[in-house]
Every structure is written in C-alpha cells, then in structure tokens.
Amino acid sequence: MPLRFHWRMLMGGEVSGPTRTAMNSRVETGLPDLEAQIRFCRSAEEGGIDSLLTDFGFSKPDPILLAAALGMATEKIKFIVAYRSGLLCPTIFVQQLNTLSALIDGRFSLNIVAGHSPQEQRYYGDYLSHDERYARTEELLSICHSLWKHNGEVSFSGKYYKLENARLNTPFVSRERSSPEIFIGGSSPDAQRLAINHGTCWMRIGDAPEKVRPQILPALKAGIEVGLRMAIIARPTREEAIDAAHSLIECLDVEAKDEEKEKEFVRNSDSVSVKAVYGLETEWLTPYLWTGAVRHIGGTAIALVGSPEEIASAIMEYREIGITQFIFSGWPKLDEMVYFGKEILPLIRRKEQVFSRAHSS
Amino acid sequence: MAEQTGLLSFEAQTDFCRRAEDCGIESVLMAFSFTRPDPVLLSLALGMKTEKLKFMVAIRSGIVSPTLFVQQINTISAMTGGRVCINMVTGHTPHELGYYGDFLPHDERYARTDEFLSICRAFWRRDGEVNFNGKYYRIENGKVNLPFISDETTSPEIYLGGNSQIADELAVKHADCLWRFPDAPEKLRPRIQPIVSQGTEVGLLVSLIARTTREQAVLDAHSLIETVGAKSREFQKEALRRSDSIGIRTNFKLAESNESEWLTPNLWTGAIPYLGAPAIALVGSYEEIASAIIDYKQIGISQFLFMGWPDIDEMIVFSREVLPLIRERERESGTQGHPDRLRKIS
Numbered sequence: 001m002p003l004r005f006h007w008r009m010l011m012g013g014e015v016s017g018p019t020r021t022a023m024n025s026r027v028e029t030g031l032p033d034l035e036a037q038i039r040f041c042r043s044a045e046e047g048g049i050d051s052l053l054t055d056f057g058f059s060k061p062d063p064i065l066l067a068a069a070l071g072m073a074t075e076k077i078k079f080i081v082a083y084r085s086g087l088l089c090p091t092i093f094v095q096q097l098n099t100l101s102a103l104i105d106g107r108f109s110l111n112i113v114a115g116h117s118p119q120e121q122r123y124y125g126d127y128l129s130h131d132e133r134y135a136r137t138e139e140l141l142s143i144c145h146s147l148w149k150h151n152g153e154v155s156f157s158g159k160y161y162k163l164e165n166a167r168l169n170t171p172f173v174s175r176e177r178s179s180p181e182i183f184i185g186g187s188s189p190d191a192q193r194l195a196i197n198h199g200t201c202w203m204r205i206g207d208a209p210e211k212v213r214p215q216i217l218p219a220l221k222a223g224i225e226v227g228l229r230m231a232i233i234a235r236p237t238r239e240e241a242i243d244a245a246h247s248l249i250e251c252l253d254v255e256a257k258d259e260e261k262e263k264e265f266v267r268n269s270d271s272v273s274v275k276a277v278y279g280l281e282t283e284w285l286t287p288y289l290w291t292g293a294v295r296h297i298g299g300t301a302i303a304l305v306g307s308p309e310e311i312a313s314a315i316m317e318y319r320e321i322g323i324t325q326f327i328f329s330g331w332p333k334l335d336e337m338v339y340f341g342k343e344i345l346p347l348i349r350r351k352e353q354v355f356s357r358a359h360s361s
Numbered sequence: 362m363a364e365q366t367g368l369l370s371f372e373a374q375t376d377f378c379r380r381a382e383d384c385g386i387e388s389v390l391m392a393f394s395f396t397r398p399d400p401v402l403l404s405l406a407l408g409m410k411t412e413k414l415k416f417m418v419a420i421r422s423g424i425v426s427p428t429l430f431v432q433q434i435n436t437i438s439a440m441t442g443g444r445v446c447i448n449m450v451t452g453h454t455p456h457e458l459g460y461y462g463d464f465l466p467h468d469e470r471y472a473r474t475d476e477f478l479s480i481c482r483a484f485w486r487r488d489g490e491v492n493f494n495g496k497y498y499r500i501e502n503g504k505v506n507l508p509f510i511s512d513e514t515t516s517p518e519i520y521l522g523g524n525s526q527i528a529d530e531l532a533v534k535h536a537d538c539l540w541r542f543p544d545a546p547e548k549l550r551p552r553i554q555p556i557v558s559q560g561t562e563v564g565l566l567v568s569l570i571a572r573t574t575r576e577q578a579v580l581d582a583h584s585l586i587e588t589v590g591a592k593s594r595e596f597q598k599e600a601l602r603r604s605d606s607i608g609i610r611t612n613f614k615l616a617e618s619n620e621s622e623w624l625t626p627n628l629w630t631g632a633i634p635y636l637g638a639p640a641i642a643l644v645g646s647y648e649e650i651a652s653a654i655i656d657y658k659q660i661g662i663s664q665f666l667f668m669g670w671p672d673i674d675e676m677i678v679f680s681r682e683v684l685p686l687i688r689e690r691e692r693e694s695g696t697q698g699h700p701d702r703l704r705k706i707s
Binding site: 030031032034058059060061062064065066068069072086087088089090091092095096098099100102103119122123124125126127161162163164165166167168169170171173 | 367368369371395396397398399401402403405406409423424425426427428429432433435436437439440456459460461462463464491498499500501502503504505506507508510
C-alpha cells in the first residue's frame, strides 16, 4: 500500500497561518467559504491528496455538513470528518453519516476525538472527565459498528448509552467499504486502546522516529495503521525553508498575544498530547522536525522543515518504522499543499518503489 | 414523497423540490424517522440544488446536544442563504424513541423540548454566552461562532407539532407556529383562539384530494383506500397501539367514533385507519377546497402543511387549480397581512 497523505481543510476566511486563538475569535472561521473551499478541494484532488480533514469545534461549521457540501461539488477527494462523543445519540450520528455516504458515495472517513478542552465540552453540555470521555467514546463506537453491520436490531446497555432494538433503514453506501474508516486521535493509553479496539488508524502528533517507534508497536502488532499529524514547511533549499519557518513566527500578530493565549489553552486542556507537545524543550527534535511554532499555533504545528528531498526522506524514515498515513497542514495551507503535490510527492513515490523492492527481496 | 426504504433517491427529491418552487410552495417538511435519511443532511443537500424553497427540518429533543443542533442549522443557513426552519416534534412512538436511546414518557419529553428550545433560542439571540442549568441540559458559557445567516432574520422560524394542552403552552412560549390536525372550523376555533391571541400562528397538517368535481374527488378518496387495502389497516392499528401521541389518538378516535366519515362536507377521516393520522383530508372540487381553506383562514389559521397521494400530482393540481382561487378570495375580501402560507411534506 502506498503512503496516504491527507491535508487539513481550509477554513473560511483563512489567509495565511492564523493561530488557534486567532481562528477561534474570528467570525469568518465559522463561516463556510464554499467557493474558496471547493477550489481547495480541487487542488487537493490534483495534488494527489487522499482526504481533507474537516475539524470539529465551536468556532467552525459543522464538519458533517461541510463534507456534504464540498463532497457534492467534487468527484474524488475524500473527507476525514472529525467528531466527538457526547454531542449526539449514536443512532442519529450513524443516520447522519449514512445519509452523508449516500450523498457523496461514501467518500469520507471519521476522526473520532475525545475533545481536549473541558471548557469547550461544556458549551455542548458535556461534563465528563478525560478518562470517562474515552469510555463513552468506546461505547459510541461499539454501537456505530453494530449499526453498520446492519444485521438486525441493535440493543445496547452501557454506562453512557442505552438503546433498544435500534435500526435504521438508510445504510452506509460506498463502493469500497461497508463502514467508514475510523481514525482515532490522541496519544494517551486510552487513545491507543480505543484505536486498537475500534479504529482503522491511530493518529498521533509527530515526534522523532526513534521516539515514535516503540510507542506504536502495540498498535501495529494489533493490525491497525498508525498515522501522524504535523505541518510541512518545504522550500527549494533548506535555508529558504528555515527562513520561512522563522518568519512564520515573526509574522504572528504580537498584539493578539497568541503565545499567551495558547499557553492558557494548554493549561486548561486535559489532553495528554496537547500538553506533551507543548512541553517539548528542544526546537529541533531531528534535523528536520521543528517545534518552533507549537507554542504559538498549537501541537499540530510541529513541522517538517527542509528541501523537498529532505522532507521526502524524513517521511520515508517514518515509513520505515511503520507509519502509513499523514495528515499535514501548512502556511498557507493551499500553497504548501500544491508544493507538496508537485515537488515532494513524486520523490516519495519513487522512494517507495525502492523501499518495497528492498522489502520484498 | 415516502422514503420508507431509507435509500436516498436524491434526483427524484431534487426534482420534487424544484417542482415545489414552481408551484409557489414555501417550504417542504423534512421528516425525522428511523426509516428515512437524516433530515439535516438532506435539507442541506437539497438546499444546494434549489434557489427559493425553504426546508423545515424536523428535530426531536433528546437525540442531539442543542448547541450542536444550532451549529448544524446555522451551517445550513450559511450554505443556503437562510432557507431553513425547524419543526420541533416530540416523538410519538416510545418504541422508536428507544432506538435513539430516549426513554422519557410523553409529558417529560415536552419538558425536555422546552429546555431544548430555550437553549437554542438563547444561542440565536446572540447576546452573549449561553448558560443554562435545567433538568435535562446543562450548558456553560456556550458559544457557536457561526451565526444564523439570512437576509430576513437572525434565527430560524420555529414550528412545533402537537395537539395536547402541553404542546399549546410550549408553542406559545417558543414557537412561531403550532401545527395541528384539522377539525371542523367551529370546533377548532375555541381551541386555537388562545394560541393565536398570544401571537403564535396556528397551521393545519392536512391531506388534499382535490378534483374537478366533488364526485370525482370522493370517488378517488374511496379508491385510495381500496388500493392500500386491509394490510395498511393492520399496520396502522399496530402503529396506533404503540403511539403515545395525543394528536394521533384523537384523530383515530374521530375516524372510528363519528357516525359519519365527514367532519364537514369536505373534511374526511376515512383514510385515517389505513394511512395514519395525517391522512385526515380535505376532499372536494377545487372551489370547495378553496372555500374550506378560506373558512379556516377566517378562524385564524394562517399556514397549511399538505400531503397528497401522490404528493407531486396533488401539489401540482393544488398550485394550478386551487391556489389561484384562494388568492382571488383573499384579494376580494381584502384581507390584510400575509397571504396564507403553504408548506408541503416531502
């Protein structure tokens, strides 16, 4: 299987590299900008991107509906729809997803996240602790899988959900699968367990290959894929890439106090990975893995920085340790994605051929 | 347009919606049931294929966080120019509610709906963070970035379905319009009067069988029952047995206990035992149906949600033959304000 590359969806009004705090405080982020977003989807299709991640958050449009609108306007591109447990009853969740599948030929997968901000969870009426949210997500996914098996009525009596003889007449529709692929995000042991039990791929925030390798072994042994979320800053030469990385931080609005707000966000978060990435002390975890933007933009801003050749090699190092999927982002998202598709992806595909020959002989 | 198989027939539905636009229908009801595709998704998808039509999204409390619901409705509004409104229903069959993990009895479901709508409306007011501490929902500093987007309003119109006393109270408190099943105008008048006088509209949920002559309409009404036959009757009996809805029970009682199947010369209960409570129908010539609708208008009914067999044919006949007569009568009587508003079940 060739490596699969996904990208984060462009948000409404997103120009360059706004920080988490800036995005959350702007009304435009919540407004879909279908014209720009459809253009972004088409560029992704042309660039060999597999899926686009539509995030869930109070500051954004609903990702299921966004995926429906964008999927109806495109042909190939898939979507990774992020959702949390505790927002809606599992039966209606599956009903919405099945309806989505019928509208866009099943071109989506799910990214189930446990939520990382207790404050934001409360906007939605969710008061569970970190560990309990995982337990509830476990129940949610059990029910979803049962409904997707579609072989009779589903009854479930758990701590968080109780259903009696549930059934749905609208099935999941796709040429390839009978249920969507499920990405599970998070780096806690709970997240790993959930991914192994219910997911098809465990998504983690990027780190140095030698650190990632031992952590992902159990998941790989259990037969699920492991993917990384990170950003890319690629330029023709390494020097230019590093300059771009540094100027990214310099360009951030000092007035907006993003650094302080991000600090506040992390302090209030109960996510293991958010705290872990924020706590990284070294600016360069490997010659190409840069943490410099994390404290301004958030954990997924951990970035591969370098020339196309360097980044392609770095990605192949992850391939060596068993990583098979990536969700990338960039600043600006569109330019970086187009550059990736044009300059980096062909290098990776060539390296993959060498890699698979080496591994098959 | 029955979607009982649950499979999406998107092209047919898109055609139906475009036809409804041509017919001067204002909105289509997107019903909620385990037998159908999800109405939120479907409203967005159909909204993107149409220009004028509004989508009335049916929603029950107890299956989704009110915050998420507002976020979803606002997302649809942003993508369709605000062509979305909501039809709050409370559920009528405990058996099906159990599919969705909802085990509350009838009156408690209304109490939860009250909380649900209080929260939704607080979000739509957009006057700060939403805090709510109720029996069923607790929201802390709630916010949703995306506002409801429309040229006309800052929040979607809220329809509420129900025929019990508790539904009346809830409609007055939260809704723009209450949907009821019809009865003879003189019986309906005292029951809707208190609602209308408090500023909430009342609309009727009713089927139509309109033909060139009364004879033809009555003939078609009877042949409709013969076509669906005894099997549907068994199915409806079972549905009735499982329901705890006041409106559904009342309609069946009307159909069974009345000496005549005709509550007025044009209001027919004969199809209810075969096709369910919403099959209470206005049957007659174009002229008679137009008059019957004007009679309802005179007692304060201002909106109608129609069904037909098949929906699309009845909608076209209504638009071509009945609607012009209604508009003419409205002009003649010089009624001020909005013309009657028309909705269609999809």
